[in-house]
Amino acid sequence: MKSHWGQRPSPFLIFFVAIFCGALFFAHSPYAQAQAVDAQTSRITLSLATEPPTLNSAQATDTIANFLLSHLMEGLLRYGQDGSLQGGVAERWELTETGARFWLRKNARWSDGKPVTADDFVFAWRYALKPETASQYAFILYPLRNAEAINRGELPVENLGVRAVGAHELRVEFEKPCPYFLGLTAFMSYMPLREDMVQRWQRAYAADADKLLYNGPYIMSEWIHGASIRLRRNPNYWGRNEVAIAEIDLPYFTADTSAQFNLFRDKRIALASLDSGQLDKAVEQGFDIHQFQTGALFFLEFNFRKGRITANKSFRKALQALLDPSILVNKILGMPGVLPAYSLFPTTVTGPIRSTGEASYFRDQFPVRRVTANLDQARDYLERAKKELGITAFPPLHLLVGDSPRALQEAEYYQYVLKRGLGLELRIDQQIFKQRLEKMRRGDFDIVAAAWGPDYDDIMTFADLFSSWNDNNRGRYNSPHYDALVSQAANTADPKLRFQAMAELQELVVEDVPILPTYESASLYVQHPQLRGVRRSIFGGDPNFRDAWIALPEGKR
């Protein structure tokens, strides 16, 4: 029974070799092992958390796209190295209560050499507001006259309050006073688009590196989906002489902080964010650890719909007296820089301009009243809630959380403290991203762990969050007092009146507890010592390398 199959080439062998060669061919990547920082060629290597869902500036919503677009595109204004607003495509501007005027630089060019004109902005803003574009961020253009009506499809786009006067002047009319409009023009939804490119590629616009045009400090020279992105200095950029770093390589897409940290330790990437798990190791390795406030507020949102226990104020106050944000931050999260939150407004929110002319922080001017944890008080409130609701025992509460490990850890902490401190049963409803959002929208929760990152540099991005008309108010909190304060601030450009209303609002949130702020997030990161001048900021794309440079290594100076 001797087998002879070995005498001729096995079909298996041919089969596998064929597949192997095929895979080798397709998976071929030109990426060469680069160093984190290369001073000679002025090149840096970084990792990216995920691939951006889209680079169409009118449709993009996420931080990754924001980061890339802030390098690839430039709006009328941009955030400078010190965090102040500086001229982008616009070289002069003028802001009034009813509108704004921008004069564009003559030397601002697209990557194909054509000048950036006022029409590119008019087209971009109209395009973003058209219902067919289905832009998630359309609301950020609502300060423009008629924008909201256009977005709802009630008016044609031509009625939008923006027009080009010649090729280099742009006139904007407001719906109502918008003292923070200049900051908005640095946001990605306000970036210019070239009509011919958008028309040419239609849905495929910005799907590949060669399917979009650039007017920012960098162009995308390569985009291998799922594998790597490469940015190169834009030779047509008006400020090309200010851009020191010639090339930014992004050959790793990973959201896993330990993988990022390992890459950093291996000198593969120049910047890596840290989680509490890597902190001790980073310290042990002697890395310089940096931190930066991301400006996002994390909070527990209560459900005010009919029949929910959480609609009872005494009950919410009981939780407020029980859950001390400082314990969560210091014991559980263990991330330096993350601050316990006591107010609707994070410490990073800008306040009124001081008499000296410099910007101030809202919280420095208007400190928040702090409720300290007190178990006896919490139990008293709970008893009161019981009486008010006319019940003898509380039913289990549902806490809706996302599926990230940290979200779960927090939820377990709340579950334990509520059980231990008040005898309440908290049921964790952990859902994948889309399902959690759907349940939030439907109001299918008692408490939801949520977060809010500011969209623009003004206190209003937080303030109107819980007004009764805001669709992002998932708990359906409805307070005439709250609404009145928001309207009061929204309809005036007088900073004194605005911030007075906001201070009252801050106190109202502490007193009425529509939400329970938990912490203000921060990002910890390690950075290559030769890489300098990287701007970390809440607005305008983070991190930003436009003004960064590579220093000579220590000792070679």
Next chain:
Amino acid sequence: MKMSLSYDLFRPYSLSTTYPLAGDGACSGNGPESVELPLAMPSPSLSRSGKLAGVAIVLLLVFVFIGPLVWQQDPSRQWLSQISMGPSASNSARLVDNDSLWQPRGEVQTAVVHSANTEFVRLQWPAVEGVHAYQVFRNFAEQSGLGIPLAVSRVAYYQDELQLAETRYRYTVKAEGSDKVLAEWEVTPEPAMSRFEAQLQGLPEQSGRVILPAHPLGTDALGRDILARLMAGGRTSLMVGLIAPCLFIAFGCLYGALAGIAGGWLDNVAMRVVDFVIALPFLLFMILLRVAFGIGPGEDGVFPLILAMVMMSWTGSARLIRGQVLSLSQQPYVEAARLAGMGRLQIIVRHMLPNVLPMILVSFSFAVPSAIFTEAFLSFIGLGVAPPSTSWGAQCNDGIKTLLSHPQQMLLPAAMISIAVLAFNTLGDALRDAGDSRLRELS
């Protein structure tokens, strides 16, 4: 996760190699008497490693079921003042009033430590003219470098509350933006607990101190006793690992037997269905089904997990049993029994069941580790059981975040998974070898 694949996806295609006893081993007997042999055989002739594996399984079961009676810590109890600790003995801690709004009285001439305990370390240093902000750093005393940047303080004092342990720290204060060190301390905090936590935990106070329990394996990132959690997690892991195979093998056997007995077109259709299910990519569908079933609030997620596993894994045993039923019904002794007027059910119970039981036993002991792995894999990617329930896989998922700083938080549950899988695999091997006379002769 990989091996669960090799076992689940491979077995349907490799029946002949994985179960040599199916074809010729057990059925080569020539009368009803010898059929009982394999059932009786395994126990006396189990190899040494098989016996060892049996002992290990018993020990594991004792650990997870009897263990909690001996080690009576609540696995979900969070010791907030003892986060991510190494193994520790019982000790006492001083009660302190925590006040995050602490402010010193007046200014100081030299750098001062006002108090140092594991709840807070209060530092104050002389204010420097012209400095707007101070940067405060903390490091372990034995390490070089500044360590973690705790905060930027605009006043000349700082209270550190960040996960303090009973080790020696070095604090450094610098003016922001300069390299000059303004103050430096080395401090060892004494064990303490805040009054709030003591009240929350319901600990009795004895002259300003409380007694804290021992943690032989340390605590996890939420201050929970790892030993207690390993026991609790093992209950879930082993339960899923044992119940899911029971269910899908039972279902598969029933399905296979019915198909085999029915025969004809019914059998044909039934086997087509089996082919379809086998063709489904296993892990992809486990993930998909798990998400589709979802878990409501408060549910521990064990049921949907088991359901998904049953739906995906029953086919192997269905095929096995059908094949057995078909081949057995042609055996002379079954033929004889039928001629003797025995009913169908009777034939199945008297003659077929004893024949296939050893095989079922073997496939069961191989299905257990693969079920444990599958559960671990799903928990690992966050689609497993929900808290307060826990499992070894979920603990690995928790622990991987702190793999660098506290490797035991992941390696301990991973070791438990490995021991359990190893024991069941070895037992399966031993059972199979015991049933397979030919292999036994070889070795």
Next chain:
Amino acid sequence: MWTFAFKRLLSGAVTIWFIATATFFAMHAVPGDPLTRDKAMSPAVRAQLEQRYGLDKPLVTQYRLFLGNMLKGDFGISFTQENRRVNDIIREHFPVSAMLGITALLIAFIGAVAAGSIAAQFRGQWPDRLLMMAVVAAISVPGFVIAAVAQLLIVQLNNRLGQPLIPVAGWGGFSHLWVPALVLGLGTMAYLSRLMRASMLEVTNSEYILAARAKGAYGWRLFWSHQLRNALLPVVTELGPAIAALTTGGFVVELIFAIPGLGRYFVQAVQQLDYTVIMGTTVFYGAFLVIMVVAVDIAYGLIDPRIRYSRGR
């Protein structure tokens, strides 16, 4: 032979249809839909999006449209990667997974044949025991633990050497490939090693080997042209399912080593409820699996004349 192949392919096609249907309905049973975003959107915008993706139509119509497009080989446009076609996603990322899987399989196969043969040759002696212990260990440790620890060890090694020798993560070149492939293939290697050992023992004790030995075949010649070739047969049978399993099962390795494979995309897609990507990936993998099994069935027949197709399955 050809009728057999045709029959297998036909049943394969039905199987793929079954997979597609099962996935379609399992997916639509999940509450929520891929259009839900973290910021609230106006009804007009939502209506636009629903229309763009055809979600405004009844489920049955969607199913019919999906089947029609699937027949044309078109899986539509991704919900999360808004401007990309699912076909492009598969075309770009599957080769990565396939490459990883095949390398893993090659490593596993070569390692297993070597280990199995050595263990069989030294049956009961220390090399056998050592190898079988390693095999048992490899089977018993969850893959994600091996992957995480392997990555940690690479970092330690690179640190110790002072220069990066092995890349920690990422994709490009063979240097990125072999550690993840080894980690991925370890379980399969262990499994195949046992198989190889058993099969080798069986062959060694078979009558024809004894006969060959009696005829004067010895040493390498005996091992190479008689024992090895025959012992390989059961191992080779496993390769088809193994390649499918390894190619479709690299999720965790892809996640931990930041490899842009299709598995990583699938996990993301499930979490984002990206209907089109989920459907495309599952159907594609299902088809791949089916084709692998059919290919192995047919090829096996070419190798082993003892198998007659009429018997079928």
